[in-house]
Amino acid sequence: MASPAAAQEAEDLPVAAEPADPQDADGLAPAPDAAETRSGTRIFTPADFERFAPRNALDMLEEVPGFTLRGEDGERGLGQASANVVIDGRRIASKSDGVFTQLQRISTDRVERIEIVEGATLGIPGLSGQVANVITRPSAISGRFTYRASFRPRYAEPSFIGGEASISGADDNLEWTLALANGVGRGAAGGGESFIFDPDGNIVETRDIRMQFVGDFPRISGNVQYTTDGGAVMNARASYNRVYQNNRDDQQRVLTDGVDRFRMFESRRRGYGYELGGDVEFDLAGGRLKLIGLERFNRNTGPSDSILSYADGRPDTGSRFDSQTESGERIGRGEYNWAMLGGDWQLAGEAAFNRLNREAQLFDLDSSGEFVQIPFPGGSGGVTEDRYETVLTHSRRLSDNLTMQVGAGGEYSTLSQTGPDGLTRSFWRPKGSVNVAWQVEQGLDVSLEVARRVGQLSFGDFLANVSLNQDQSSAGNNELVPPQSWEAEIEATKSLGDWGSTELQVYARLIEDFIEFIPVEGGLETRGNIDNASVWGVRSNSTFQLAPIGFTGAQLDLTLDVDFTDLTDPLTGESRKWSGNQDIEIDASLRHDIPGSDWAWGAGFEYNRTQPYYRLGEFGFNYEGPTYTFAFIEHKDVFGMTANLTVFNLTDGRAVQDRFVYEGYRDRTPLAFRETQDLSVQPIFNFRLSGDF
Numbered sequence: 001m002a003s004p005a006a007a008q009e010a011e012d013l014p015v016a017a018e019p020a021d022p023q024d025a026d027g028l029a030p031a032p033d034a035a036e037t038r039s040g041t042r043i044f045t046p047a048d049f050e051r052f053a054p055r056n057a058l059d060m061l062e063e064v065p066g067f068t069l070r071g072e073d074g075e076r077g078l079g080q081a082s083a084n085v086v087i088d089g090r091r092i093a094s095k096s097d098g099v100f101t102q103l104q105r106i107s108t109d110r111v112e113r114i115e116i117v118e119g120a121t122l123g124i125p126g127l128s129g130q131v132a133n134v135i136t137r138p139s140a141i142s143g144r145f146t147y148r149a150s151f152r153p154r155y156a157e158p159s160f161i162g163g164e165a166s167i168s169g170a171d172d173n174l175e176w177t178l179a180l181a182n183g184v185g186r187g188a189a190g191g192g193e194s195f196i197f198d199p200d201g202n203i204v205e206t207r208d209i210r211m212q213f214v215g216d217f218p219r220i221s222g223n224v225q226y227t228t229d230g231g232a233v234m235n236a237r238a239s240y241n242r243v244y245q246n247n248r249d250d251q252q253r254v255l256t257d258g259v260d261r262f263r264m265f266e267s268r269r270r271g272y273g274y275e276l277g278g279d280v281e282f283d284l285a286g287g288r289l290k291l292i293g294l295e296r297f298n299r300n301t302g303p304s305d306s307i308l309s310y311a312d313g314r315p316d317t318g319s320r321f322d323s324q325t326e327s328g329e330r331i332g333r334g335e336y337n338w339a340m341l342g343g344d345w346q347l348a349g350e351a352a353f354n355r356l357n358r359e360a361q362l363f364d365l366d367s368s369g370e371f372v373q374i375p376f377p378g379g380s381g382g383v384t385e386d387r388y389e390t391v392l393t394h395s396r397r398l399s400d401n402l403t404m405q406v407g408a409g410g411e412y413s414t415l416s417q418t419g420p421d422g423l424t425r426s427f428w429r430p431k432g433s434v435n436v437a438w439q440v441e442q443g444l445d446v447s448l449e450v451a452r453r454v455g456q457l458s459f460g461d462f463l464a465n466v467s468l469n470q471d472q473s474s475a476g477n478n479e480l481v482p483p484q485s486w487e488a489e490i491e492a493t494k495s496l497g498d499w500g501s502t503e504l505q506v507y508a509r510l511i512e513d514f515i516e517f518i519p520v521e522g523g524l525e526t527r528g529n530i531d532n533a534s535v536w537g538v539r540s541n542s543t544f545q546l547a548p549i550g551f552t553g554a555q556l557d558l559t560l561d562v563d564f565t566d567l568t569d570p571l572t573g574e575s576r577k578w579s580g581n582q583d584i585e586i587d588a589s590l591r592h593d594i595p596g597s598d599w600a601w602g603a604g605f606e607y608n609r610t611q612p613y614y615r616l617g618e619f620g621f622n623y624e625g626p627t628y629t630f631a632f633i634e635h636k637d638v639f640g641m642t643a644n645l646t647v648f649n650l651t652d653g654r655a656v657q658d659r660f661v662y663e664g665y666r667d668r669t670p671l672a673f674r675e676t677q678d679l680s681v682q683p684i685f686n687f688r689l690s691g692d693f
Helices: 046-052 057-061 099-104
Strands: 042-044 085-087 111-118 130-136 139-151 159-170 174-185 191-197 203-227 233-255 261-284 287-310 317-340 343-365 371-374 381-399 402-418 423-441 444-454 465-467 472-474 484-495 500-520 524-545 554-568 582-593 599-610 618-625 627-638 641-648 654-662 671-680 684-692
Touching (some): 057 099, 085 099, 381 423
Antiparallel strands (some): 191 671, 203 233, 317 343, 343 371, 343 381, 381 402, 402 423, 484 500, 500 524, 524 554, 641 684
């Protein structure tokens, strides 16, 4: 039987895999011959995934046993690599087309092999733990498409226009891709009843709620790579996207004492964005220099309206929040790599310039039905950050089964805010990491990472904000600084032979300048820095092949994640969990590819436990589920295409909210009211059709 568990480990660089043998009696291809690999490296060829009929590199990676695909972490600038996937040994230097999108555009006929390696052995700063290196080969011009549609019985409109089509080609020198996509949403949080209780627990209001989301996100993108005969590599990338998004939350409110009313909330957002980027890599002075440039820009506009209409015919009341936001990022980065003193070295320097400008207005609805602007101090303004970074990294093999990578450097940044409370500040922050990878024995790999990192800021927190839907507001804060953290992670990967593979991670973070809601003058709240916070946890990801118990063609994927968080509440001074943190996650899925056929089926569930959220004037629970279940059926040859029908939420997972709202700060004022929601999400039917052209 061909399965990812059949991958072998050996000692040297990979050699070409032999062609797959004809299918055996049970209809599944036998395992290919073992490929020779570097110490501790697992090699997978397309034949290993044949039973899944993958259409692209992403489909293949999702079936690698014991491997958790991780995308970019949204860190500052380009920085060090964070996604645990590289393509042909190179990291992906794009922020709009991330790793998942790039992998979807690599057809299976272009994948020569996938190497699962310890990140520290690649010599790419920032990589640790298991990393997938997707090795590609030239191919003729070909196209791929994925069509998506969804439907649910109530609360949401059906969706018929989602998916992506791409065309690409590659030869020995030139690779190119052009893609057109539409991310589409026709969803809803759900519908049902909500209740408002007075401080004594009496129901004072009943609400019938209907929520709906409608969004279209068309996008066109392309990239081209040219490799000269001398080994220089040049890349160019471009993308353009549009945003068409509407949210509604309508509520029929029946009061036990007072006038019934209808609340209409609608938020409309329109916008566009683009990214232009490129890089060039070439030999220089005994090493290799890579120069990277990137420019991103986004513009979004649109109002949010909250209007109350009364049953007795009195004039409507309400509010409007309107904003026009422009944000952008400009990055220049250089990386010089060379070999010296028995190891690999990299000196990297980066300059990044981030900006946000927002014009925001707040309105009240007067008795004539017109919106009248009211003062909204701190709602408009601009924020910029100019950041310069340099990091020196050294990687070396300490022995045949032990590799180390050490990086050290720092960043200098200047934060500036325009407007009535404008402020300019400059900072110097150290950063770096130490990674050690150890192959304990054949089939058992352990890695350790200790790092000092600087986190990212949301520039919108510098300005005042309101949420008309939840009747919440926060002041701006021009004194925000990025959080900094000490992080440590131990990861162990164990081959289970014919049974599959398992991965275990133990991680911890100590964070300075953690961002939380803090009090400000006038009884308001804002997003601000607190001294410290911490988290530690355990994560396990396993793939179990069920053929040894006679369930041929079946595998079970199981993920367990438990974390423990702590911070000092900025209002009460007491220790508590992080606000709204999901501290327990369990995901399990079973897939069975039926031998001798093109059919597959599967089922699974996910469970998430969410901690209470905290603001200064309220706290409560806001989560979905907590348990969602799903089942699917798939045919891998529908006129040469793969068709998949998945039904999500078979067991009636809910959207739950339980708010305790106080008259002022929650530690010193009486309870004003309690609001509960228990909304139906409904089963969701998702259809996917993918193929080539």
